Amino acid sequence: MKKLIIALAMIFGLSLNNNATEERKDGETLTLRQQKLVAISSLTAKGDLGQLKTAIEGALVSGLTVNEIKEAIVQLYAYCGFPRSIRGLQTFTGVLDARKARGITDKRGQEATPVHSNRSKYDRGKAILEKLTGAPETGPKTGYAAFAPEIEVFLKEHLFADIFERDVLSYADRELVTVAVLTSIGGVEPMLRSHLNICLNVGLSPGQLQQFVGLINQSIGKKEADAAHIVLNEVLKSRK
Template sequence: MKHIFISILLLGFSIEVFCQTEITNKMQSNRYERGWKKLKEIDGEAGEKVIESLKDISPELGIYIIEYAFGDIYAREGLDLKSKEIAVVASLIAMGNAKPQLKVHINGALNTGSSINELKEVILQMSVYSGFPSAINGMNALKEVLEERQKQGIKDEIGKSATISNQTDRLKLGEKELSKLDSSQVERLKNTYNEFSPELVKFILEYGYADIFSRDNLSEKYRQIATISALAALGTAEPQLKFHINAGLNIGLTETEIKEIMLLMTVYSGFPSAINGTNILKEVILERSINR
């Protein structure tokens, strides 16, 4: 019996040594080194704290975050780092259940070139796609991050303020803004909902497009990146995602850039949402090629 007990102890020790050796080997891999370098470039101290917090409970998770999220995905060159962080901030706000990670990526967005006002615009825009509670939570997270960075002596760029529109007819302004994305969408929207819920059409155009999309301190490109990533992460709005993928292509996003957004979503909302988003992108590309 004593020999059996000793054998079990030795087996347990051997497994532990093997696991520690595997972890050490992984930490010396090229993927790990590449990922750690990219993590430090984007998230700095905030990202390091997340990895450190996992060491006692699941060092493997920390390794996979570094190797896959940062070594495989963030290291890709099809989408610049500022765009990636805007996409991630939007997706995390839309999902609404990852405040610590949202704060890390707000830090990352500021570190990679986003101004304070650009991030405020991304958050305001999420009120359209995931509701006011998610936008309020996002704005509070931004406020906390800015206070923490100020204590560290970091001075972030405020950025351009939105120009106040002198257009008094919000409905007409909304139609104009939506038409920039797709010239026939206003007509489609009215044909679909005017008889059943004209109020919905009115509020989409007046709030979504006149109040939010008309603001000129976030580029059309970043607005579509934020919207596409949020809708992909939510996973419940395929027709709207299809429209905004098409709109993104209309205003200058490339097929490669949208593919990279979907790859990025494998990290933040999972492979199913990335697969669904990629399939929708595939549909849009096919339809555009047929309609040329």
């Protein structure tokens, strides 16, 4: 019965948690589209393919395009690996095939705009990261970037140029996808802290991020939501 209730909530956007979808005092809530991206991303990262089917079905019903959903699931591999991302894509194609068999044609949506630039991918990725964090990427490398400079190059060239530069999803969309994955896999609180700060930098509000935590509680579980709540509170306090 519980799974049935969760399934109906994912399809029709119903609330199972007051923190997830209620109208907040500040009037700032995630859009239904954003809520669906969070559910899809978190369930893909967790590997809950049964609930993922339901979440994808609900996202399509609510108006997300095939390319928007596909873009989110593809992005996940950079944070939780190819196996989870590919299983998500396989689940997605299964949902699309089943809907097509029922006579439903889903909207493909916008394709990524080709990038024409004389700048290197490293420089483009660096510029995007600076825009996201609001901080210049200058000075000597420290920490993991100094220890393994190769991964710092991969990060800028691939994640922030090859992926974040694609305009099917906005920076805010991509950051919601990212924090959904990081919260779901757990044990990566420093990265979650960084990306929650980026969420605020790209226009998401504290109220929307509190709602995000409620959505994680709804789709993944209390343990993951509680851990994210602690990190979010730390981030909000540090910005006062």
